[in-house]
Amino acid sequence: MTIGIRVKPPPNVNRLWASLAAVLTTALTLPACGGNDNTPQAAQAVYKNGTILTVDGKDTVAQAVAVREGKVVAVGTSAQIDAYVGAATQVVDLAGKTMIPGIYDAHSHFTFTGTNAKFEANLNSPPISTVQTMDDLVALLQQQQAKLPAGAWVTGFGYDDTLIAEKRHPTRADLDRVSATQPVYITHVSGHLSVANSAALALAGITAATPNPPGGVIRRDAGGEPNGVLEETASQLVSKFRPALTSEQVQQGIAAAAALYAAQGVTTANEGAAAAANVAALEQAAQAGTLPLRVMVWSMLETMDAIDKVELKSGKVKIGGVKDFADGSIQGYTGYLAHPYHTPFQGDADYRGFPRYDREVLAQRVLKVHTSGRQSLIHGNGDAAIADILNAFRKAQEAQPRANARHTVIHSQMAREDELDEMKALGVIPSFFVLHTYYWGDRHRDIFMGPERAARISPAKSAKDRGMTYTFHADTPVVPMEPMRLIWSAVNRLSTSGAVIGPDQRVSPADALRATTIAAAYQNFEEKERGSIEVGKWADLVVLSDNPTTIDPTKIKDIRVLQTIVEGKSVYKIAD
Secondary structure, three states: OOOOOOEOOOOOOOOOOOOHHHHOOOOOOOOOEOOOOOOEOOOOEEEEOOEEEOOOOOOOEEOEEEEEOOEEEEEEOHHHHHHHOOOOOEEEEOOOOEEEEOEEOOOOEHHHHHHHHHHOEEOOOOOOOOOOOHHHHHHHHHHHHHOOOOOOOEEEEEEOOOOOOOOOOOOHHHHHOOOOOOOEEEEEOOOOEEEEOHHHHHHHOOOOOOOOOOOEEEEEOOOOOEEEEEEEHHHHHHHOOOOOEOHHHHHHHHHHHHHHHHHOOEEEEEEEEEOHHHHHHHHHHHHHOOOOOEEEEEEEOOOHHHHHOOOOOOOOEEEEEEEEEOOOOHHHOOOOOOOOOOOOEOOEOOOOOOOOOOHHHHHHHHHHHHHOOOOEEEEEOOHHHHHHHHHHHHHHHHHOOOOOOOOEEEEOOOOOHHHHHHHHHHOOEEEEOOOHHHHOHHHHHHHHOHHHHHOOOOOHHHHHHOOOOOEEOOOOOOOOOOHHHHHHHHHHOEOOOOOEOOHHHOOOHHHHHHHOOHHHHHHOOOOOOOOOOOOOOEOOEEEEOOOOOOOOHHHHHHOOEEEEEEOOEEEEEOOO
């Protein structure tokens, strides 16, 4: 997903059930002793009488957890953990409910999720929102327009041309129905295409004579005039003219995103592809107490040095790897494939999409990140794009060998078996946007990929069979941040029509839970601190209404988050 938040700089993650006997081992329960009698120091909080899915190396199941100073100090049976109860200990009876490690967001766009919800029209179609026709889309934009001052940009996010009755993208003419003089600018659900009305195109100086930028396409009508649809980097020709959000608006967006993520059990969120101003805004929110979660920030090649200079004191914001892009979106026909699309694009039976960068240019970009000692995380949907990414990772390692780099292919949607082999050989992590099988599975099968290739969307079981570490993500706001639906999707691989998309690529509930907790923490070099419920790790914990590893797998998506705890502090609790 390509998303850029323009802001004004602010003023300042086949589970093996362990026997209960394993829970009783001292390797699992390590008392922190105080005094000469070897009695444990009292915990600040004890959670007991539950089903604790620790997601440790043995997938141990416990009954209770003790927390002190934000960290897990003991895990074991309820009777064992009673030894940690003191006069001031908060004792929480889980009453048989399930506790899991906090969800570790392997990839999304945290700030944009909030500002999108607060300040843009929601143009999604069912099952996410309500747009079914072009008239619906225009009406929502008109409603948005009515909230704005005269002359302000009218913006929206999430339209899907394959779900609108007209089965096409909006054009400048459609958006001119909202206003011919006020800029109107909307973004495709993939984040990889946009549409501008006549006023926005004029402001950007886009005419019939404007050439396509590298890595992008200005779509045109039969007469050669821009029709308003902009692919990939062409969107930047217009988006750069959008007025920046104010610092106050960005802070409102951060608070909205934090509330949304916390209610879904996310304890570490991801800011995928950020600028220094984004990082400063997150730090400002953390210091103000309006960011209760931790955020892992990925820079871009162009912003990585500037981001490193942002002073971070809160402990809530951390700088991780560097995000880049090799292609676009398959459902936008901008994903880069080794073989043509199933349904020809604009009548071109040989059309395979296109890369964001020339193969060697991408390799040079990766080399700069790799030689700086940073981790490279590259968006790749089509198998041709993934091949380019792996070529770049391989060349970087040949130029400067580096163990444990944990370079990652974000989405890895159409990764082939041979590409997974190379990922394993290179130590590369595939991060799967497995919700593609739900939201777009039917259309990948019927329109974009055809049945055979669609069955291999997000090939998690193939990665599992190779013993690879892999992660799952939702790429929010492309789709809602719903980790239980994400796990459900990986386990069932059902589309919105109820069809099974690639049954051979299903994984177990325990494996899906691992991919959204400890594996995601590993992807971000945080597996020693987070991602599982183990002594010495931060107490990032989530209480669920049901056990995702034992419930009917088709009902995992209906599991409710009852409470979210970040470093021992409750940041969300459902009303009794």
